Amino acid sequence: MKPIDFLALDFQGGPSVAAPSFQSRRDFLKRFGGGIVVFVTFGDLLLAQESTHDVRTPVVPRPGLPTDFNAFLRIGGDGRVTCFTGKIEMGQGPITSLPQMLAEDLEVPLDSVDIIMGDTDLCPWDAGTFGSLTTRAFGPALRAAATEAKGVLLELAADSLQVPVAQLMAQDGVIFDQQNHERRITYGQLTKGQKIERHLTVRPSLKDVAQFKIAGKPLLRRDARDKVTGKAQYTGDVRLPGMLYAKILRPPAHGAKLKSADTTAAREIPGVQVVQDGDLMAVLHELPDVAEAALGKIKAEFDVPPADVDDQTIFDHLLRVAPGASVVSQGGNLETGKQLSARQFETTYLNSYVAHAAMETHTALAHVEGDKATVWASTQNPFGARDQIARALGFPAENVRVITPFVGGGFGGKTFNLQTIEAARLAKAAGKPVQVMWSREEEFFHDTFRPAAIVKINSGIDATGKMTFWDYEVFYAGDRGAQHFYTIPHHRTAAHGSGWQGPPGSHPFGTGAWRAPGNNTNTFARESQIDLMAAAAGADSVEFRLRHLSDPRMIPVLKAAAERFGWTPAKAPSKRGYGVACGIDAGTYVAAIAEVAIDPAKGTVQVKRVVCAQEMGLVVNPAGATIQMEGCITMGLGYALAEEVHFKGGKILDTNFDTYPLPRFSWVPKIETVILEANDMPPQGGGEPAIVVMGALIANAIHDATGA
């Protein structure tokens, strides 16, 4: 068993770096010796990350922003190109799309590009992998670095070949004289023996999309082979000599306090070590199953606070303690709108807590030596984890290195990093490397659920079926996706609380970002309400939307979905079981149409078909973007049809998949996706948008089938 130092994702036997820790750019350069290294510092890019970061990472005060660089790449003397990114791979595909962008702009073959991801010692600081930001925020920096590097190479080649730069052409890692193709030199030859460091602070003009040869083309995943052969390493697969497996004593409910613990029987098992570090008690053993058995032998008593809310009463509680509203957008005058209304619709929409339930449970392996810690972690924000671990151990952040192997699904759930702190504390206490891998029950218990949320809408139409006013209040889901995009003369949208956490005492357990946080709730409520009004107006639900749309991006997206679906107008509810919903998330426009079949006797719903159209600006990897859409639709079936966390007070009643259903093969409809070309727009988000429409899409289709 060989410990790995970091996730070197070299595809063609590229540079393998048995890397000691190094923390600075200077160290980095020393470590890698020669070659061309381009560091990119973009103020505006940082701002883009920052503005999102502000809202999204709840627990960690931000570390100082890097003042020197935030992206880089290196071209080695062997001609291989390495991209360093703080982003991580959890299935969403940057392991393919980022090298694809790099290869395009640098003019190298894709298989000469390696990528190192999520290593806090090797990669530039990054807020985290969430918010569908990798392609749209990190992408431009990477493209700029590649373009700059190409410029350096062209200058070197001009010197070497004695040909002016303007006469040179770069292609497939080679620069040649356009007038005499025999005069050529490879990147490797140019880079060899060189020590060139470039700092890019001005955004260079980037290659035109029309010239793309690699980006914008469908590409199969670069990690697929390792994932189908079992070779791909996740955090739980990393082994260190002498490592122990920890099983942690958990309370029966959130808020419960440990009164006493009798560990005698556990300690009698050979090789068992019981460790207590403050409130953290765990059993360690060199075999995980023995540690688990030993944990079962601890007789612990807890003080459990009384359960004052459960999954039925939670909404009343939440409304009672809700923070005040802040207006997201408004226009016209609601009273005027009401007077213009022939009919008004006052509706309350409720959303339950939903679990992330990634197939890989939270896992970390920590190794503490002296005042240094190395932690392998399944995390979406390795730099956030690094700072949390440093605080927990009392180490300076630069003494902590977080390494992120492949992550087995995140969906916003792997941003709190509790398991990394647990592993680090236990490793420090035990003096040996310690792995923490949560059980499925721990995963449900410590998940930061999508918060239960409430949306109250009052809206109206006039006698001609035109929307007159829109009064929208969202509680606990925040403003992402709250703002409507329809033409409504008198409207107000307000959000109670900024999002998924709520003030202390609102939620009885942890809540957090869940794939397209807030927007699932907001789009569900808005698009359900729109359908309600379309039906009342005796209108077709697609036509009703188009009648109230003026957004030049949304109109073609909805039309594209309707066209692919073969939509024929009918007065809603049409009894056909057709539903439609539109949404905007992460800069991307989505419209979807579904067909459902209802079995009234059994009370079951089968989603037969979903057509989803999306406009997401420039698409770097169309295959990857399509897969993300399919994934969103399939995952979204879960919250639309079945998923809901059951609890009583701080006790989570769902402990495994026997009571908490995930979408299964038989649930999945025929999925058709359409991506509208918008190459003149920068890339927008792709990992989340399509999931936001699923709640209303299915609800509307059911309503269309049953009329109820």
Place this chain on the structure above:
Amino acid sequence: MSDTISFRLNDQPVHVTVDKSRPLLWVLRTDLALTGTKFGCGEGYCGCCTVLVDQRAMRSCSLTVKDVEGKDVTTIEGLAKNGQLHPLQQAFMEHDALQCGFCTPGMILTAFGLLRSNPQPSHEQIIRGMEDSFCRCGAHPRIVDAIQSAAAAMKGGR
């Protein structure tokens, strides 16, 4: 109470000296260092820990090492022969039938078991055969397509 348990693992004989009541999953992952078999739920619901026992797909979290004594166990690491990917592995790659990849070993081995008992399954039969295997990323339609195309590729020849 250690016993020596012998079985075949990925075409090689193995002898492990362990408490025979230990879960096969953890013996594979720790004692035998085969980490391709994943822990997902520990109670047999999700299928991430699926291995082949005498060519049948079984959940290693719910088996003890004693249960496989004298039997033939295949993990995802043993599915490719002589560097040649199994048609299912090839098809999962070609169809992009994975995202995070954590459920993938279990999906492929469950599909292997399905195709062994029904070499040319219909679309419906694939769905029924895979129904109790969970994927959170939503790769389901591509997994079904991959199994269908692997079944076609395996016809004749294999």
